[in-house]
Amino acid sequence: MTKKTKLLFGGIIVAAALGYLIYGGIREAAVYYITPSELKAKEASAADKSFRLGGMVVPGSLHWEPQTLRLSFLLSDGKEQVAVEHTGSPPDLFKEGAGAIVEGKYTNGQLFRASTILAKHSEEYRPPQPGQVQAKDLYRTLMKPQGERR
Amino acid sequence: MISTLGRFSLALAFGLALYGVVVSVLGARRRRPSLVESGRGAVYAVFGLASFAVLLMEAALVGRDFSVQYVARNGSLGTPLFYTIIALWGALEGSILLWIWILALMTLLAVVIEGGRSREAIPYVTAVLLSIQVFFLFLATFPANPFTPLFPPPADGRGPNPLLQNHPLMAIHPPCLYAGYVGWSVPYAFAMAALISGRLGEDWIRTVRRWSIVAWGFLTIGIILGGWWSYAVLGWGGYWAWDPVENASFLPWLTGTAFLHTVMVQERRKMLKVWNLALIITTFSLTIFGTFLTRSGILSSVHAFSESTIGPLFLAFIALILLVSFGLLVYRSDGLKAEGDLESLVSRESAFLMNNLLLLGFAFAVFLGTLFPLLSEAVRGVKVSVGEPFFNTVNVPIGLVLIFLMGVGPLIAWRRASLESLRRTFTIPLILAFLGTGVSSFLGVRGLYPLLAFAAAVFAATTVIQEFVRGARTRRRITGEGYLAALSNLTRRGRRRYGGLIVHLGVVLVAIGITASTVFRQEKEVTLARGESLHLGRYQVRFDELSAWQEPHRFVVQGTFTVLNSARKVAEMRPSKRFYRSEQQPIGTVDVRSTPREDLYLILSSFAQDGSSATLKMLIRPLVMWIWIGGAVMALGALVAIWPDRRRVLAAEAAKERVAWQPGRS
Numbered sequence: 001m002t003k004k005t006k007l008l009f010g011g012i013i014v015a016a017a018l019g020y021l022i023y024g025g026i027r028e029a030a031v032y033y034i035t036p037s038e039l040k041a042k043e044a045s046a047a048d049k050s051f052r053l054g055g056m057v058v059p060g061s062l063h064w065e066p067q068t069l070r071l072s073f074l075l076s077d078g079k080e081q082v083a084v085e086h087t088g089s090p091p092d093l094f095k096e097g098a099g100a101i102v103e104g105k106y107t108n109g110q111l112f113r114a115s116t117i118l119a120k121h122s123e124e125y126r127p128p129q130p131g132q133v134q135a136k137d138l139y140r141t142l143m144k145p146q147g148e149r150r
Numbered sequence: 151m152i153s154t155l156g157r158f159s160l161a162l163a164f165g166l167a168l169y170g171v172v173v174s175v176l177g178a179r180r181r182r183p184s185l186v187e188s189g190r191g192a193v194y195a196v197f198g199l200a201s202f203a204v205l206l207m208e209a210a211l212v213g214r215d216f217s218v219q220y221v222a223r224n225g226s227l228g229t230p231l232f233y234t235i236i237a238l239w240g241a242l243e244g245s246i247l248l249w250i251w252i253l254a255l256m257t258l259l260a261v262v263i264e265g266g267r268s269r270e271a272i273p274y275v276t277a278v279l280l281s282i283q284v285f286f287l288f289l290a291t292f293p294a295n296p297f298t299p300l301f302p303p304p305a306d307g308r309g310p311n312p313l314l315q316n317h318p319l320m321a322i323h324p325p326c327l328y329a330g331y332v333g334w335s336v337p338y339a340f341a342m343a344a345l346i347s348g349r350l351g352e353d354w355i356r357t358v359r360r361w362s363i364v365a366w367g368f369l370t371i372g373i374i375l376g377g378w379w380s381y382a383v384l385g386w387g388g389y390w391a392w393d394p395v396e397n398a399s400f401l402p403w404l405t406g407t408a409f410l411h412t413v414m415v416q417e418r419r420k421m422l423k424v425w426n427l428a429l430i431i432t433t434f435s436l437t438i439f440g441t442f443l444t445r446s447g448i449l450s451s452v453h454a455f456s457e458s459t460i461g462p463l464f465l466a467f468i469a470l471i472l473l474v475s476f477g478l479l480v481y482r483s484d485g486l487k488a489e490g491d492l493e494s495l496v497s498r499e500s501a502f503l504m505n506n507l508l509l510l511g512f513a514f515a516v517f518l519g520t521l522f523p524l525l526s527e528a529v530r531g532v533k534v535s536v537g538e539p540f541f542n543t544v545n546v547p548i549g550l551v552l553i554f555l556m557g558v559g560p561l562i563a564w565r566r567a568s569l570e571s572l573r574r575t576f577t578i579p580l581i582l583a584f585l586g587t588g589v590s591s592f593l594g595v596r597g598l599y600p601l602l603a604f605a606a607a608v609f610a611a612t613t614v615i616q617e618f619v620r621g622a623r624t625r626r627r628i629t630g631e632g633y634l635a636a637l638s639n640l641t642r643r644g645r646r647r648y649g650g651l652i653v654h655l656g657v658v659l660v661a662i663g664i665t666a667s668t669v670f671r672q673e674k675e676v677t678l679a680r681g682e683s684l685h686l687g688r689y690q691v692r693f694d695e696l697s698a699w700q701e702p703h704r705f706v707v708q709g710t711f712t713v714l715n716s717a718r719k720v721a722e723m724r725p726s727k728r729f730y731r732s733e734q735q736p737i738g739t740v741d742v743r744s745t746p747r748e749d750l751y752l753i754l755s756s757f758a759q760d761g762s763s764a765t766l767k768m769l770i771r772p773l774v775m776w777i778w779i780g781g782a783v784m785a786l787g788a789l790v791a792i793w794p795d796r797r798r799v800l801a802a803e804a805a806k807e808r809v810a811w812q813p814g815r816s
């Protein structure tokens with residue numbers, strides 16, 4: 001073998017190894033984006049696979065327990081709703097009525113266990129909605145004399 | 151007033167840049183020095199007008215002139231002066247303006263610095279650089295005009311995106327990154343000039359090397375600072391998320407790094423000429439592609455600006471660049487035959503080839519992973535993303551081999567390495583690498599990749615140190631200098647080589663920082679009542695109190711925590727949440743305590759509104775600081791490599807004088 005062929009040969013082996021790495025990586029790490037309707041439609045086949053579920057946090061469904069850090073809410077696409085559970089604090093931009101993407105697994109066809117919550121950050125300004133806690137109100141509650149509890 | 155002046159100066163700059171392209175090409179084709187001179191004038195004028203436009207925008211921002219739409223959107227009466235000034239690059243239109251200014255500056259510097267040495271090439275270089283400028287000035291004149299007026303002007307503006315006014319790093323991260331992006335235009339322009347004029351000798355390669363190192367250096371600083379910003383601001387405890395925009399800045403860095411290595415092969419052995427040109431073209435295209443990803447909003451990312459209409463324009467521009475550049479490359483391929491030949495598989499040439507293959511494989515994987523959601527949607531109609539797991543599975547092994555090669559490449563001989571020289575060079579590093587693996591295993595490192603990472607890091611670091619020590623020792627023996635003098639003179643005599651070795655040392659530090667902070671990461675999140683403590687590692691963190699106050703442009707809620715290390719108080723840390731007027735949701739602000747050994751990272755996740763309890767997330771990430779230090783070392787190495795030699799400066803001045811004395815030159 002000449003040096004050129006040897007080099008070519010080595011190059012092909014390395015390139016093949018890289019290709020295999022990439023192929024395997026994609027197979028392993030591919031996560032499908034689906035909507036709550038799509039998830040409900042394929043309940044059985046959806047078990048034990050990771051998905052990214054996108055939808056809106058249903059107003060009134062958001063519960064967070066500070067002691068256990070258990071966060072639960074319903075995610076809706078307008079047609080179907082999926083119950084989502086997560087352990088941790090709600091991210092800053094996460095709120096009822098806003099869009100969110102959660103990544104996790106659909107266990108026993110009822111509960112979506114989210115390992116990650118991504119809240120969409122909007123650059124555009126929207127005026128505060130009625131019923132929403134204003135910064136000023138927070139200020140007031142925090143400035144209450146110590147010892148007084150609600 | 152400002153709006154009209156601004157639009158006028160950008161439109162004028164657009165016209166002059168176009169004029170400059172035409173006269174430069176004509177001047178070169180018809181050998182008319184007066185036309186070439188006029189093209190040079192256009193370069194000065196475009197720089198002047200771009201600077202004027204930037205000053206106008208700053209005047210509008212600082213003067214809170216809300217009749218300019220950009221100011222109304224990105225400035226406000228309550229925003230502090232510092233963040234008002236840097237709001238120039240806080241959104242799409244302003245960042246294009248900054249881009250234009252940096253490109254104008256680079257063009258000016260290229261023409262002034264290289265004008266004497268590469269007189270034949272410079273008209274084409276000017277034409278290419280001004281063509282790129284024409285594209286960006288077109289964007290700024292029409293679809294993304296920063297000076298679009300707003301009537302009636304609002305009483306107050308919206309203020310910059312809170313994430314962008316939360317940390318002083320925003321002042322340097324974007325400009326460095328842009329300088330890194332724009333910097334690659336200059337090597338690209340010289341490469342194109344060589345292809346257009348058919349002067350494919352080694353001159354352009356020599357010129358281009360320093361410019362590429364400059365661009366590479368800025369890109370490196372920009373990327374590292376971006377990681378630092380993400381770490382300090384985004385509050386998730388990490389510094390790199392394989393986010394599309396992060397990847398976009400990493401791609402040209404990878405191909406550019408590949409170029410910096412094979413360009414040495416071309417200089418030394420006159421091989422790989424087509425390859426190097428292709429790498430420059432790819433790198434430059436990737437910088438434009440990166441801007442496209444950031445600015446078009448086709449992929450969602452924390453860094454992406456809101457969607458805009460300029461996406462298709464960018465795609466067309468990239469298509470044009472690729473078509474013209476590779477077309478020229480094929481057209482000139484006859485003049486690009488290799489004059490040298492690979493003599494042995496155990497040689498520096500083949501180490502560089504291997505390094506290139508891996509760097510490009512790395513880049514390809516990043517490219518594919520970034521665009522995978524788009525590709526799968528286009529091809530199969532389903533939205534699929536590959537997240538961090540993909541990038542880690544593919545790129546960690548490639549990265550490990552690259553670090554190992556980093557130790558081999560600079561020390562192995564050109565042409566053909568003898569067994570004896572291999573033994574002499576690599577025995578000590580290999581032994582130390584094995585010892586290092588043992589020590590890190592003893593310290594608790596588990597798993598194949600982490601152990602290999604430390605082994606490769608020790609190996610690469612030892613080769614670099616050994617090289618410096620041996621060089622200094624030889625010099626000391628010959629000249630009788632002291633160790634320090636010998637070391638500094640050694641570096642001064644071989645700036646490029648030793649600068650490069652310093653860069654390698656920086657990469658090793660970054661790699662160690664990344665590995666340690668990932669492998670030994672500890673994390674815990676709990677809700678604490680006042681006086682309660684969280685225990686993690688050696689630390690105990692006590693929640694003392696919650697306080698709140700109003701600032702002009704935001705409302706701040708802050709927790710105070712006392713950090714104890716075995717009952718001894720080491721720090722008081724104050725993570726907070728900030729409520730900006732224009733946002734409905736708070737922005738968390740972390741508090742980080744950095745030491746060379748480890749970082750303590752506190753996030754105030756949530757709090758009871760009466761201040762009685764707070765949810766705290768705490769992370770311990772060892773050796774994170776070494777990533778930033780490594781970045782600084784890499785930048786230092788780049789600086790050493792390009793620092794002008796006395797000889798070079800003198801030669802350049804002599805050349806300039808010769809040119810200046812030429813008879814008949816206006």
